[in-house]
Amino acid sequence: MAARSTKRQDSECSTAPLAEEVYERKGSCASHCALVVLCSVLTVVCAGLCAGLAVMWVYLGQQLEDLRNAYEKLELTGLGGEQVNITAAVDEAVRLFLEDEQKADRTHVGPPLQTGWSSGSSKPMAHLTGNPRQNIKKHHGEVKLRSWESEQGLATLANGMKYRGGNIVIPADGLYYIYSQLSYRFLNENPFENPKEDANIFQLIHYTYKQSSYPEPQMIMKSSRSTCWSKRTEFGLYTSFQGGVFRLEKGDKVSVSVSNPQMICFEESSSFFGAFMI
Structure with a gap:
């Protein structure tokens, strides 16, 4: 078991x-x-x-x-019943717009201002330069300068500003800085002839005017100097500059007048005149 x-x-x-x-x-x-x-x-x-x-x-x-x-x-029906291709129409509109912009850049008048325009990056401005080709006769009284250069070289007009007959035409109301410079140059062709005679004395007066709705222009700036150059001096130089801020209205005109205009050096970097909105 x-x-x-x-x-x-x-x-x-x-x-x-x-x-x-x-x-x-x-x-x-x-x-x-x-x-x-x-x-x-x-x-x-x-x-x-x-x-x-x-x-x-x-x-x-x-x-x-x-x-x-x-x-x-896609095609749409035009006013005359013809079929219009949208893509082709847009391309053509862009091409025409670019051509118009190029034409506006070649003119001496800036593009017009938009309705209700006040200020911004595209403010009216003008810079006119002396024109060496102009022939100014000898004159001792006051003479308005009418032959500024507005298109060539350093000259510029933009954003509605215009130039007409020696005047800068203001396109819109606002505050503007107006400036001008004139360079006088005295040349004595016979410095050693009759040295005992009195010296050459000139009154060099520089005016800036504003013309608005009033019948007579209003002087807004003036500078003057009586210069005495010796008979034995071959040449003499003098520069007058003016600048100031003024309230202007649309359509106002600004111009420059001088005495003894035959003594002014009209090189573009020596004598100029301009205004711009601030």
């Missing part, structure tokens, strides 16, 4: 580890199969999303291309 009982215990002890090993193998196989299935499902989902995005991209590209072609072919 004791020997039989011992054999049964040995048999039960030998079969227990085998059952545990089979159970562990079944659990590992099930986990592996689940992981494979999950990866397969994710792969299918990603492939589906990529395919959907690709199809949507192609569809949107085709729609944009169709819209572009439709816009280029």
Whole structure:
């Protein structure tokens, strides 16, 4: 009896580890199969999303291309009943606008001001320079300078400012800085002839005028000097500059007058006249 009982215990002890090993193998196989299935499902989902995005991209590209072609072919009926292509009409309008801008830049009058214009980056301005080609006769009294250069060289007119007959014409109400410079040059053709005679005495007077609705122009600046040059002096130089801020109205005219205009050096960098809104 004791020997039989011992054999049964040995048999039960030998079969227990085998059952545990089979159970562990079944659990590992099930986990592996689940992981494979999950990866397969994710792969299918990603492939589906990529395919959907690709199809949507192609569809949107085709729609944009169709819209572009439709816009280029779109035509409207003009006033005369003819068909007008929008793209061609826009291109032609841009071309005409650029041509008009180039023509305006070549003229000596600035472009007109817009309605209600007050101030900004495009303020009226004018800078006139001396014209060496003008022939001024000898004159001791007051003479209005009428031959300023307004187009060539350093001269500039912009943003509605105009020049007419020696006058700067103001295009809009506002405060303006007005300035002018005159360079006088005395030349003695015979410095050693009759040295005992009296010296050359000149009154050099420089005026700036404003003309508005009043019948007579109003003097707004003046500078003067009596200059005495010896008979033995070959040449003499003198420069007069004026500048000031004035309230002007649309249509006002500003001009410069001088005495002894035949003595003025009309080089563009020596004598000039201008105004600009501030």
